[in-house]
Amino acid sequence: MLNARRDLSALLDGTAAYLPLPAGDDAEVRRLSTALSLGEPIDDDAALVVSTSGTTGTPKGAIHTAASLRASIDATAAVLGGPGSWLLAMPPHHIAGLQVMLRSLAAGYDPVVLDxxxxxxxxxxxxxxxxxxxxxxxxxxxxxxLRKALDDPRATAALAEVDAILVGGAATGPALAARALGAGLPIVRTYGMSETAGGCVYDGVPLPAAQMRIAEPNADGVGRVVLGGATLAKGYRNLPDHPAFAEPGWFLTDDLGAVDDGVLQIVGRADEAISTGGLTVVPQVVEAVIGDLPGVAECAVLGLPDDRLGERVVAAIVPQAGETAPDAATVRAAVTDRLDRYAAPREVFVLGALPRRGPGKVDRRALRESLR
Incomplete structure:
Protein backbone atom coordinates (compact mmCIF):
# COMPACT_ATOMS: atom_id res chain seq x y z
CA MET A 1 0.00 0.00 0.00
CA LEU A 2 2.99 2.33 0.50
CA ASN A 3 3.76 2.45 -3.24
CA ALA A 4 0.06 2.63 -4.07
CA ARG A 5 -0.39 5.56 -1.67
CA ARG A 6 2.56 7.39 -3.20
CA ASP A 7 1.45 6.80 -6.78
CA LEU A 8 -2.22 7.59 -6.17
CA SER A 9 -1.30 10.74 -4.27
CA ALA A 10 0.81 11.85 -7.25
CA LEU A 11 -2.16 11.13 -9.50
CA LEU A 12 -4.42 13.32 -7.36
CA ASP A 13 -1.79 16.06 -7.31
CA GLY A 14 -1.45 15.93 -11.08
CA THR A 15 2.32 15.33 -10.88
CA ALA A 16 2.29 12.00 -12.74
CA ALA A 17 0.21 10.12 -15.30
CA TYR A 18 -0.74 6.47 -14.90
CA LEU A 19 -2.29 3.62 -16.90
CA PRO A 20 -3.74 1.04 -14.46
CA LEU A 21 -3.24 -2.53 -15.69
CA PRO A 22 -4.79 -5.80 -14.48
CA ALA A 23 -2.61 -7.97 -12.25
CA GLY A 24 -2.07 -11.56 -13.35
CA ASP A 25 -3.30 -11.12 -16.94
CA ASP A 26 -0.18 -10.79 -19.07
CA ALA A 27 -2.05 -10.92 -22.38
CA GLU A 28 -4.37 -8.07 -21.39
CA VAL A 29 -1.43 -6.08 -20.03
CA ARG A 30 0.33 -6.38 -23.39
CA ARG A 31 -2.84 -5.51 -25.29
CA LEU A 32 -3.57 -2.38 -23.27
CA SER A 33 0.06 -1.28 -23.10
CA THR A 34 0.34 -1.41 -26.90
CA ALA A 35 -3.04 0.08 -27.77
CA LEU A 36 -2.80 2.89 -25.20
CA SER A 37 0.89 3.69 -25.84
CA LEU A 38 2.30 3.02 -22.40
CA GLY A 39 5.47 5.05 -21.89
CA GLU A 40 4.78 7.46 -24.76
CA PRO A 41 4.32 11.25 -24.28
CA ILE A 42 0.96 12.55 -23.11
CA ASP A 43 -0.59 15.98 -22.45
CA ASP A 44 0.90 17.78 -19.47
CA ASP A 45 -2.42 17.94 -17.63
CA ALA A 46 -3.24 14.23 -18.08
CA ALA A 47 -3.16 12.23 -14.84
CA LEU A 48 -4.88 8.98 -15.75
CA VAL A 49 -5.62 6.83 -18.78
CA VAL A 50 -8.22 4.26 -17.75
CA SER A 51 -9.43 1.58 -20.13
CA THR A 52 -13.10 1.11 -20.84
CA SER A 53 -14.67 -2.27 -20.09
CA GLY A 54 -15.28 -3.29 -23.70
CA THR A 55 -13.84 -6.58 -24.93
CA THR A 56 -13.87 -6.16 -28.71
CA GLY A 57 -11.97 -3.99 -31.14
CA THR A 58 -9.21 -1.56 -30.23
CA PRO A 59 -9.17 -0.77 -26.49
CA LYS A 60 -10.17 2.78 -25.63
CA GLY A 61 -8.57 4.69 -22.79
CA ALA A 62 -10.33 7.69 -21.24
CA ILE A 63 -7.90 10.49 -20.37
CA HIS A 64 -8.59 12.20 -17.05
CA THR A 65 -6.96 15.14 -15.37
CA ALA A 66 -6.42 15.51 -11.65
CA ALA A 67 -9.21 18.10 -11.75
CA SER A 68 -11.81 15.73 -13.24
CA LEU A 69 -10.94 13.02 -10.70
CA ARG A 70 -11.03 15.48 -7.81
CA ALA A 71 -14.38 16.86 -9.00
CA SER A 72 -15.85 13.35 -8.85
CA ILE A 73 -14.34 12.65 -5.42
CA ASP A 74 -15.61 15.92 -3.91
CA ALA A 75 -19.07 15.60 -5.44
CA THR A 76 -19.46 12.04 -4.15
CA ALA A 77 -18.48 13.08 -0.64
CA ALA A 78 -20.93 15.98 -0.73
CA VAL A 79 -23.85 13.82 -1.85
CA LEU A 80 -23.11 10.97 0.58
CA GLY A 81 -22.78 13.22 3.61
CA GLY A 82 -19.05 13.72 3.91
CA PRO A 83 -15.71 12.01 3.28
CA GLY A 84 -14.95 8.68 4.91
CA SER A 85 -13.02 5.43 4.64
CA TRP A 86 -13.76 2.97 1.85
CA LEU A 87 -13.70 -0.79 1.41
CA LEU A 88 -12.26 -1.87 -1.95
CA ALA A 89 -14.22 -4.90 -3.19
CA MET A 90 -13.58 -4.70 -6.95
CA PRO A 91 -10.54 -4.74 -9.26
CA PRO A 92 -8.51 -1.54 -8.82
CA HIS A 93 -7.62 -1.15 -12.50
CA HIS A 94 -11.24 -0.34 -13.42
CA ILE A 95 -12.49 3.18 -12.75
CA ALA A 96 -14.90 2.10 -9.99
CA GLY A 97 -12.19 0.35 -7.98
CA LEU A 98 -9.68 3.11 -8.61
CA GLN A 99 -12.12 5.74 -7.39
CA VAL A 100 -12.74 3.78 -4.19
CA MET A 101 -9.02 4.05 -3.43
CA LEU A 102 -8.80 7.70 -4.43
CA ARG A 103 -11.83 8.69 -2.32
CA SER A 104 -10.42 6.95 0.72
CA LEU A 105 -6.95 8.46 0.32
CA ALA A 106 -8.42 11.92 -0.29
CA ALA A 107 -10.24 11.55 3.04
CA GLY A 108 -7.01 10.59 4.80
CA TYR A 109 -7.51 6.82 5.02
CA ASP A 110 -5.85 3.85 3.39
CA PRO A 111 -8.63 1.79 1.79
CA VAL A 112 -9.48 -1.53 3.39
CA VAL A 113 -9.00 -4.20 0.73
CA LEU A 114 -11.05 -7.35 0.14
CA ASP A 115 -8.89 -10.05 -1.45
CA LEU A 146 -24.74 -7.35 -3.85
CA ARG A 147 -26.85 -10.40 -4.65
CA LYS A 148 -24.25 -12.73 -3.13
CA ALA A 149 -23.99 -10.56 -0.02
CA LEU A 150 -27.76 -10.63 0.46
CA ASP A 151 -27.60 -14.44 0.47
CA ASP A 152 -25.27 -14.26 3.51
CA PRO A 153 -27.10 -13.07 6.67
CA ARG A 154 -23.92 -11.92 8.45
CA ALA A 155 -22.70 -10.00 5.43
CA THR A 156 -26.11 -8.39 5.04
CA ALA A 157 -26.14 -7.32 8.70
CA ALA A 158 -22.63 -5.84 8.40
CA LEU A 159 -23.47 -3.93 5.21
CA ALA A 160 -26.57 -2.50 6.85
CA GLU A 161 -24.26 -0.64 9.28
CA VAL A 162 -22.25 1.30 6.69
CA ASP A 163 -23.21 4.79 5.60
CA ALA A 164 -23.66 4.07 1.88
CA ILE A 165 -23.16 1.29 -0.66
CA LEU A 166 -22.66 2.48 -4.21
CA VAL A 167 -24.03 -0.09 -6.66
CA GLY A 168 -23.04 0.21 -10.30
CA GLY A 169 -20.96 -1.22 -13.10
CA ALA A 170 -24.11 -2.85 -14.46
CA ALA A 171 -27.84 -2.28 -14.18
CA THR A 172 -29.38 -2.94 -10.75
CA GLY A 173 -32.75 -4.56 -11.37
CA PRO A 174 -35.83 -3.38 -9.45
CA ALA A 175 -36.22 -6.72 -7.67
CA LEU A 176 -32.60 -6.70 -6.42
CA ALA A 177 -32.85 -3.07 -5.33
CA ALA A 178 -36.10 -3.74 -3.46
CA ARG A 179 -34.54 -6.74 -1.75
CA ALA A 180 -31.53 -4.70 -0.63
CA LEU A 181 -33.61 -1.80 0.63
CA GLY A 182 -35.92 -4.22 2.42
CA ALA A 183 -32.90 -5.66 4.22
CA GLY A 184 -31.93 -2.18 5.42
CA LEU A 185 -28.94 -1.73 3.12
CA PRO A 186 -28.22 1.94 2.28
CA ILE A 187 -27.71 1.36 -1.44
CA VAL A 188 -27.20 4.18 -3.93
CA ARG A 189 -27.68 3.16 -7.56
CA THR A 190 -25.02 4.80 -9.69
CA TYR A 191 -24.70 5.39 -13.41
CA GLY A 192 -21.53 6.40 -15.19
CA MET A 193 -18.50 5.03 -16.94
CA SER A 194 -14.75 5.40 -17.39
CA GLU A 195 -15.35 8.50 -19.49
CA THR A 196 -17.13 10.26 -16.57
CA ALA A 197 -14.67 9.25 -13.83
CA GLY A 198 -17.09 6.56 -12.69
CA GLY A 199 -20.61 7.10 -11.43
CA CYS A 200 -21.81 10.64 -12.09
CA VAL A 201 -25.58 10.09 -11.67
CA TYR A 202 -26.78 8.80 -8.28
CA ASP A 203 -30.28 7.38 -8.01
CA GLY A 204 -31.09 9.07 -11.31
CA VAL A 205 -29.88 12.53 -10.27
CA PRO A 206 -26.57 13.98 -11.56
CA LEU A 207 -23.85 14.81 -9.06
CA PRO A 208 -23.26 18.54 -8.46
CA ALA A 209 -20.25 18.36 -10.81
CA ALA A 210 -22.12 16.54 -13.60
CA GLN A 211 -24.70 17.35 -16.27
CA MET A 212 -27.01 15.18 -18.35
CA ARG A 213 -29.48 15.50 -21.20
CA ILE A 214 -31.23 13.33 -23.78
CA ALA A 215 -30.24 13.64 -27.44
CA GLU A 216 -33.00 13.59 -30.06
CA PRO A 217 -35.72 12.11 -27.82
CA ASN A 218 -38.59 10.27 -29.50
CA ALA A 219 -42.28 10.77 -28.73
CA ASP A 220 -41.81 8.90 -25.44
CA GLY A 221 -38.85 11.09 -24.44
CA VAL A 222 -36.34 8.29 -25.05
CA GLY A 223 -33.01 9.04 -26.72
CA ARG A 224 -29.27 8.71 -26.33
CA VAL A 225 -27.95 9.82 -22.94
CA VAL A 226 -25.41 12.65 -23.11
CA LEU A 227 -23.21 13.43 -20.10
CA GLY A 228 -21.06 16.44 -19.30
CA GLY A 229 -19.61 18.48 -16.47
CA ALA A 230 -16.42 18.69 -14.46
CA THR A 231 -15.99 14.90 -14.13
CA LEU A 232 -15.75 14.37 -17.89
CA ALA A 233 -12.59 12.98 -19.49
CA LYS A 234 -10.60 15.00 -22.04
CA GLY A 235 -11.18 12.34 -24.67
CA TYR A 236 -9.65 9.01 -25.68
CA ARG A 237 -5.96 8.18 -25.85
CA ASN A 238 -4.83 8.05 -29.51
CA LEU A 239 -8.38 8.73 -30.77
CA PRO A 240 -8.58 12.54 -30.90
CA ASP A 241 -11.57 12.69 -33.26
CA HIS A 242 -13.78 10.03 -31.70
CA PRO A 243 -17.47 10.89 -32.36
CA ALA A 244 -18.48 10.26 -28.74
CA PHE A 245 -16.53 13.43 -27.80
CA ALA A 246 -17.45 15.40 -30.93
CA GLU A 247 -19.43 18.01 -28.99
CA PRO A 248 -17.05 19.93 -26.70
CA GLY A 249 -17.80 19.37 -23.04
CA TRP A 250 -20.16 16.44 -23.64
CA PHE A 251 -19.92 12.67 -24.03
CA LEU A 252 -22.46 10.82 -26.20
CA THR A 253 -23.14 7.43 -24.60
CA ASP A 254 -24.60 4.32 -26.22
CA ASP A 255 -27.28 4.20 -23.54
CA LEU A 256 -30.93 4.93 -24.20
CA GLY A 257 -32.77 6.81 -21.49
CA ALA A 258 -35.38 9.36 -20.54
CA VAL A 259 -35.57 12.08 -17.90
CA ASP A 260 -38.76 12.28 -15.85
CA ASP A 261 -39.01 15.18 -13.40
CA GLY A 262 -35.23 15.48 -13.30
CA VAL A 263 -34.60 11.76 -12.72
CA LEU A 264 -32.81 9.69 -15.35
CA GLN A 265 -34.21 6.29 -16.28
CA ILE A 266 -32.00 4.04 -18.39
CA VAL A 267 -34.03 2.03 -20.87
CA GLY A 268 -31.28 0.05 -22.55
CA ARG A 269 -28.41 0.37 -25.01
CA ALA A 270 -28.66 1.48 -28.60
CA ASP A 271 -25.97 -1.00 -29.67
CA GLU A 272 -27.74 -3.99 -28.06
CA ALA A 273 -31.18 -3.57 -29.61
CA ILE A 274 -32.57 -6.70 -31.29
CA SER A 275 -34.16 -6.48 -34.75
CA THR A 276 -36.69 -9.29 -35.04
CA GLY A 277 -39.16 -9.54 -37.92
CA GLY A 278 -38.69 -5.85 -38.70
CA LEU A 279 -39.43 -4.80 -35.11
CA THR A 280 -37.00 -3.55 -32.46
CA VAL A 281 -36.69 -5.09 -29.00
CA VAL A 282 -34.60 -3.45 -26.25
CA PRO A 283 -33.19 -6.33 -24.16
CA GLN A 284 -33.19 -4.48 -20.85
CA VAL A 285 -36.93 -3.82 -21.07
CA VAL A 286 -37.61 -7.54 -21.46
CA GLU A 287 -35.10 -8.37 -18.70
CA ALA A 288 -37.01 -6.17 -16.28
CA VAL A 289 -40.16 -8.22 -16.87
CA ILE A 290 -38.41 -11.57 -16.53
CA GLY A 291 -36.52 -10.39 -13.45
CA ASP A 292 -39.83 -9.93 -11.62
CA LEU A 293 -40.77 -13.60 -12.02
CA PRO A 294 -40.42 -15.91 -8.99
CA GLY A 295 -37.23 -17.94 -8.95
CA VAL A 296 -35.17 -15.60 -11.19
CA ALA A 297 -31.89 -14.35 -9.73
CA GLU A 298 -30.72 -12.66 -12.93
CA CYS A 299 -31.27 -12.86 -16.64
CA ALA A 300 -29.98 -11.64 -19.97
CA VAL A 301 -31.94 -11.22 -23.20
CA LEU A 302 -30.27 -11.14 -26.60
CA GLY A 303 -30.81 -11.89 -30.25
CA LEU A 304 -29.55 -14.97 -32.09
CA PRO A 305 -29.39 -15.26 -35.90
CA ASP A 306 -32.62 -16.48 -37.49
CA ASP A 307 -33.19 -17.20 -41.18
CA ARG A 308 -36.80 -15.98 -41.09
CA LEU A 309 -36.78 -13.15 -38.50
CA GLY A 310 -33.24 -11.86 -38.88
CA GLU A 311 -32.81 -12.30 -35.13
CA ARG A 312 -34.89 -14.27 -32.65
CA VAL A 313 -35.24 -13.15 -29.04
CA VAL A 314 -33.82 -15.58 -26.47
CA ALA A 315 -33.35 -15.36 -22.70
CA ALA A 316 -30.74 -16.83 -20.39
CA ILE A 317 -31.89 -17.19 -16.76
CA VAL A 318 -29.94 -17.89 -13.59
CA PRO A 319 -32.34 -19.25 -10.93
CA GLN A 320 -32.38 -18.14 -7.30
CA ALA A 321 -30.41 -20.48 -5.03
CA GLY A 322 -32.55 -23.49 -4.15
CA GLU A 323 -35.38 -22.46 -6.51
CA THR A 324 -36.53 -23.54 -9.95
CA ALA A 325 -36.39 -21.14 -12.86
CA PRO A 326 -39.70 -20.42 -14.64
CA ASP A 327 -40.27 -22.45 -17.79
CA ALA A 328 -40.36 -20.99 -21.28
CA ALA A 329 -44.16 -20.84 -21.40
CA THR A 330 -44.30 -18.81 -18.17
CA VAL A 331 -41.63 -16.42 -19.42
CA ARG A 332 -43.34 -15.93 -22.78
CA ALA A 333 -46.72 -15.32 -21.16
CA ALA A 334 -45.32 -12.71 -18.77
CA VAL A 335 -43.49 -10.79 -21.51
CA THR A 336 -46.45 -10.98 -23.89
CA ASP A 337 -48.80 -9.69 -21.20
CA ARG A 338 -46.64 -6.71 -20.17
CA LEU A 339 -45.00 -5.87 -23.49
CA ASP A 340 -46.00 -7.64 -26.69
CA ARG A 341 -45.77 -11.04 -28.33
CA TYR A 342 -42.89 -10.05 -30.61
CA ALA A 343 -40.72 -9.24 -27.56
CA ALA A 344 -41.30 -12.62 -25.91
CA PRO A 345 -38.27 -14.98 -25.96
CA ARG A 346 -38.61 -17.88 -28.35
CA GLU A 347 -36.11 -19.88 -26.32
CA VAL A 348 -35.19 -19.85 -22.63
CA PHE A 349 -31.87 -21.21 -21.38
CA VAL A 350 -31.21 -21.94 -17.70
CA LEU A 351 -27.58 -21.35 -16.68
CA GLY A 352 -25.57 -21.56 -13.49
CA ALA A 353 -24.06 -18.10 -14.09
CA LEU A 354 -23.83 -15.40 -16.75
CA PRO A 355 -20.41 -14.56 -18.26
CA ARG A 356 -19.03 -11.23 -17.07
CA ARG A 357 -16.68 -8.57 -18.34
CA GLY A 358 -15.18 -5.45 -16.85
CA PRO A 359 -16.44 -4.58 -13.38
CA GLY A 360 -19.55 -6.78 -13.58
CA LYS A 361 -21.36 -6.27 -16.88
CA VAL A 362 -22.87 -9.26 -18.64
CA ASP A 363 -20.59 -10.30 -21.50
CA ARG A 364 -23.29 -10.56 -24.16
CA ARG A 365 -20.81 -11.44 -26.89
CA ALA A 366 -19.50 -14.44 -24.95
CA LEU A 367 -23.05 -15.44 -24.00
CA ARG A 368 -24.22 -15.20 -27.61
CA GLU A 369 -21.36 -17.40 -28.78
CA SER A 370 -22.05 -20.03 -26.12
CA LEU A 371 -25.77 -20.15 -26.92
CA ARG A 372 -25.20 -20.36 -30.68
Missing amino acids: LAAGFDPAALPALLDSMPGDRRYTSLVPVQ
Missing part, protein backbone atom coordinates in the same frame (compact mmCIF):
# COMPACT_ATOMS: atom_id res chain seq x y z
CA LEU A 116 -10.52 -11.05 -4.75
CA ALA A 117 -7.88 -13.61 -5.80
CA ALA A 118 -10.35 -16.46 -5.23
CA GLY A 119 -13.42 -14.43 -6.16
CA PHE A 120 -15.83 -12.34 -4.11
CA ASP A 121 -16.51 -13.97 -0.73
CA PRO A 122 -19.23 -12.17 1.26
CA ALA A 123 -18.22 -14.09 4.41
CA ALA A 124 -15.14 -11.85 4.61
CA LEU A 125 -17.17 -8.64 4.73
CA PRO A 126 -18.12 -8.47 8.45
CA ALA A 127 -14.55 -8.48 9.76
CA LEU A 128 -13.28 -6.08 7.09
CA LEU A 129 -16.14 -3.62 7.57
CA ASP A 130 -15.65 -3.74 11.33
CA SER A 131 -11.96 -2.84 10.86
CA MET A 132 -12.66 0.31 8.88
CA PRO A 133 -11.58 3.59 10.52
CA GLY A 134 -13.35 6.93 10.60
CA ASP A 135 -16.80 8.22 11.39
CA ARG A 136 -18.20 7.36 7.97
CA ARG A 137 -17.74 4.08 6.09
CA TYR A 138 -18.52 3.35 2.47
CA THR A 139 -18.11 0.65 -0.13
CA SER A 140 -18.93 0.05 -3.77
CA LEU A 141 -20.31 -3.19 -5.24
CA VAL A 142 -21.53 -4.49 -8.57
CA PRO A 143 -25.03 -6.04 -8.62
CA VAL A 144 -23.81 -9.65 -8.67
CA GLN A 145 -21.75 -8.96 -5.52
